[in-house]
Amino acid sequence: MEKxxxxxxxxLALVFIVLYTPILYLIFYSFNSGGNMSNFESFTLEHYxxxxxxxxxxxxxxxxxxxxxxxxxxxxxxxxxxxxxIVFMRNKSLRRSILSLNNVLIVSPxxxxxxxxxxLFTAIGVKLGFASVLISHIAFSIPIxxxxxxxxxxxxxxxxxxxxxxxxxxxxxxxxxxxxxxxKPGIFAGFFxxxxxxxxxxxxxxxxxxxxxxxxxxxxxxxxxxxxxLTINALSGIIFIVTLLLVVGYYFVSLRxxxxxxxxxxx
Amino acid sequence: xxxxxxxxxxxxxxxxxxxxxxxxxxxxxxxxSFFDLSGNFTLDNYxxxxxxxxxxxxxxSFWYAFLITFFxxxxxxxxxxxLTKTRHKQLWLLLIIIPSWINLLLKTYAFIGIFGLYxxxxxxxxxxxxxxxxxxFTDFSFVFVAVYIFIPFMILPIFNSLDKLNPSLVDxxxxxxxxxxxxxxxxxxxxxxxxxxxxxQAVFIPSLSLFMITRLIAGNKVITLGTAIEQQFLxxxxxxxxxxxxxxxxxxxxxxMIITGQRDKGxxxxxxxx
Numbered sequence: 196m197e198k199x200x201x202x203x204x205x206x207l208a209l210v211f212i213v214l215y216t217p218i219l220y221l222i223f224y225s226f227n228s229g230g231n232m233s234n235f236e237s238f239t240l241e242h243y244x245x246x247x248x249x250x251x252x253x254x255x256x257x258x259x260x261x262x263x264x265x266x267x268x269x270x271x272x273x274x275x276x277x278x279x280x281i282v283f284m285r286n287k288s289l290r291r292s293i294l295s296l297n298n299v300l301i302v303s304p305x306x307x308x309x310x311x312x313x314x315l316f317t318a319i320g321v322k323l324g325f326a327s328v329l330i331s332h333i334a335f336s337i338p339i340x341x342x343x344x345x346x347x348x349x350x351x352x353x354x355x356x357x358x359x360x361x362x363x364x365x366x367x368x369x370x371x372x373x374x375x376x377x378x379k380p381g382i383f384a385g386f387f388x389x390x391x392x393x394x395x396x397x398x399x400x401x402x403x404x405x406x407x408x409x410x411x412x413x414x415x416x417x418x419x420x421x422x423x424x425l426t427i428n429a430l431s432g433i434i435f436i437v438t439l440l441l442v443v444g445y446y447f448v449s450l451r452x453x454x455x456x457x458x459x460x461x462x
Numbered sequence: 463x464x465x466x467x468x469x470x471x472x473x474x475x476x477x478x479x480x481x482x483x484x485x486x487x488x489x490x491x492x493x494x495s496f497f498d499l500s501g502n503f504t505l506d507n508y509x510x511x512x513x514x515x516x517x518x519x520x521x522x523s524f525w526y527a528f529l530i531t532f533f534x535x536x537x538x539x540x541x542x543x544x545l546t547k548t549r550h551k552q553l554w555l556l557l558i559i560i561p562s563w564i565n566l567l568l569k570t571y572a573f574i575g576i577f578g579l580y581x582x583x584x585x586x587x588x589x590x591x592x593x594x595x596x597x598x599f600t601d602f603s604f605v606f607v608a609v610y611i612f613i614p615f616m617i618l619p620i621f622n623s624l625d626k627l628n629p630s631l632v633d634x635x636x637x638x639x640x641x642x643x644x645x646x647x648x649x650x651x652x653x654x655x656x657x658x659x660x661x662x663q664a665v666f667i668p669s670l671s672l673f674m675i676t677r678l679i680a681g682n683k684v685i686t687l688g689t690a691i692e693q694q695f696l697x698x699x700x701x702x703x704x705x706x707x708x709x710x711x712x713x714x715x716x717x718x719m720i721i722t723g724q725r726d727k728g729x730x731x732x733x734x735x736x
Contacts, residue, residue, distance in 0.1 A: 203544045207554075210541050214561045214613065217572035220582075224575065232575030233582070277476030299484050302663075302719065304671030306688040307708045310695050311487030314494055314705070334483035337476070395565055397674060398688075402695065415567040419678055423575060431568040438563050446556060 222435060225428035232423050242429035249426070252414070258325070259394065259411040266332035267389035273333070274340025274389075275382055279374065281341070282348040297338045308335060309402030316403060323405025331403050332393045339392060340385035347381035348374075380448065387445045391438075488712070494705035507706035516690075520710070523686040526601075527669035530608045534665050535658065537609070538616035542657075543650075545617070546624045555621060562614035570678050573607050574598065577679075599681030607679045608669060616661040623657025624650075659722040666722075667715050687711050 220232075225243070229236035246252060277297075284290040300308060312334070316327045351374070359373045375382070397412035404413055411430075418424055498504045510516060541558075548554050561569070575581055577597040584594050597603050627650065635645040651658075671688030682689075687707055694704030 200547075203547065206540060207544050207548070210537070210613075211557065213610070214558065217569055217576060217610070218561060218564055220576060221568060221572045231580070233578065233580035233585075273475045273479060276472040277479075280473035280476060293480070296480050296484050299488075302667070302715065304667060304688060304711060304715065306671045306673055306691045307491070307711055308487070310691055310704060310708055311491045312483070313695060314490045314701065315482070315487050318490060334479065337479050337483075391563060395563070397565075397567055401674075401692075412565060412567050415565070415571065416674060416678075419567065419571045419574060423578075427568070427571055431565070431571075434565055434568065438565075439560070442556070442560055442563055 218431075218435060221428050222432045225425060225432045227425060227428075230423075230425060232425070232428070242425045243432070245426050246429045246433065252426070252430075255409050255411055255414050258408065262325070262329050262332055262410060263390050263393040266329055266336055266393050267386050270333045270336035270389045271340050271382060271386045274337045274385060275344055275375075275378070277337065278341045278344040278348055279370075281345065297341050299338075300335050301338050301342070305396075305398030306402075309399040312399065313402045323403055324408040327403040327405065328400055328408060328410065331399050332396065335396070335399060336389035336392055339388045340382075343385035343388060344378055344381040347378040351377050383448045384445070387441070387448060391441060391445075491705045491708050491712070494701050495709050497702045499700050499702065504702075507702050510703065511706055511710060516707070519685055519690055520687065522684075523670055526605065526608075526684060526686060527666050529605050530612065530669045531662055531666045533605065533609045534612045534616045535661065538613055538661065539620055539658070541613075542617045542620035542624055545621055551625070555618075558614055558617055562611075566611065567674065569611060570607060570675055573603065573610075573679060577603050598679065599683055601680070601684060604675060604680035604684045607675055608672060611675070612665045612669070615664045619660035619664065620654060620657040623654040623660075627653050663719060663722045666718055670714065671711060687714075 224232045224235065226238050226240070227235050228239035228241065281290060281293055281297075284293070308331075312327075312331050313323075316323060316330075321327050321330065355373055355377070356369055359369050364372065395412070396410075397416060400410050401413055401416070404410070409417075411434075415427055415430070418427055495507055496503055496505065498506055545551055545554050545558070577583055579594055579596065579598075581597075583597060587595065631649055631653070632645060635649045640648065670686060671691070672686050673688040673692045676682065676684045676686055676689045687710070691704050691707050691711065694700045694707065
């Protein structure tokens with residue numbers, strides 16, 4: 196038993212090393228004064244300074260954050276109301292088909308989502324740019340919110356609502372004082388997931404972004420295609436810290452809601 | 463009566479979303495697949511898809527997706543198994559998941575440096591007297607990076623199903639004299655097969671449609687269905703052909719989901735497939 200657990204530890208350690216090496220590698224070289232990712236010359240913060248003095252990059256960062264926050268917020272609102280509607284649906288087969296439709300965007304490959312949204316926006320005449328990116332992000336975040344909120348709603352005992360109604364609560368009261376507080380952890384989890392999906396998305400944004408507007412993923416892609424720039428490394432250092440904070444935040448939210456951490460893994 | 467109206471009112475934005483962003487895009491993709499570059503109605507795109515160029519592309523795309531899924535599974539299953547044996551397993555699981563929250567582009571970009579001609583891997587090979595070799599822009603680097611990216615998505619569903627497995631079943635099998643291998647193949651694996659299927663689903667379909675990694679790491683040497691769609695839409699601007707490939711990608715996706723589908727609910731992963 197002792198022997199297996201030792202090799203087991205080694206195996207796990209190896210997996211962890213492989214998983215984290217590329218990320219740490221990036222951050223390590225972000226402090227390199229040489230201009231490449233192979234020779235570490237001396238410690239410098241110039242690449243971080245470069246990130247903050249590049250107004251275009253800062254604008255793109257702001258765009259990315261604004262799109263993420265706005266899309267997560269709107270998707271959460273639509274998703275929460277959608278799931279409330281689904282839960283109270285009497286017709287079972289209708290409910291099942293709505294749920295399958297809900298999941299279509301979750302299982303579809305991004306390239307297909309991106310391409311079909313591009314056709315859609317062109318067909319209905321939405322100009323490619325901020326609006327199209329925001330709308331796409333809302334669209335692919337809604338089903339995630341629904342999936343996070345729905346289980347919470349199903350856990351809720353319907354007698355709670357009956358009791359509130361008997362005690363004279365209006366429907367508005369029932370919604371804001373009974374349903375929403377009860378499913379709050381699911382709502383938070385959904386919002387967080389939507390936020391990180393949006394921050395991380397590349398493929399869909401790449402299709403619908405047009406010329407003038409860019410998000411971080413798309414920008415990193417075009418920078419990376421031209422070769423190695425240590426500004427990207429500095430950016431990744433910053434992003435790593437922010438992501439870590441987000442993950443820790445999400446972890447505590449899900450602990451409070453007793454949601455399994457692994458509910459939403461992303462790519 | 464009143465309550466009924468409110469309930470429908472809740473659903474209006476959600477229904478609008480379903481119609482506009484779920485049903486309409488699929489319909490539009492199907493519709494566009496019947497048009498050629500100059501906007502004439504035609505079945506040529508479908509005939510084109512069955513020419514050797516596209517069939518070869520589809521086959522190679524499936525081959526790479528198979529390789530990626532296979533290696534991911536081989537690495538992920540033992541990892542998930544060992545994770546369930548650790549003391550703070552939820553914490554370790556979180557640590558496995560964190561890299562998957564880092565922007566995909568950044569992780570891919572890191573490998574441009576790591577596999578580069580003067581990168582650490584080449585430096586390491588140099589120590590053993592193997593000269594600098596081009597690792598970037600090869601099939602190997604493509605599969606490696608893809609496996610790296612997908613590992614957490616395979617570990618997660620397998621971990622969940624292993625975690626649900628009742629350990630007394632394993633003990634019972636041992637007590638009854640089964641070898642470790644028999645216990646694994648007759649007890650553990652069949653009981654966690656749903657997790658494996660969910661993991662395969664979460665890796666295989668996105669592998670077919672990868673396009674960013676093929677560009678950055680494989681240097682256009684590997685073309686997947688996803689790369690082909692991107693190229694038709696954004697480079698050659700042939701939306702008809704692009705839509706046709708997308709239609710086939712959707713069909714493949716549905717077939718894979720049926721094959722790896724599972725009867726019991728709740729075990730499906732809801733990981734996003736990118």
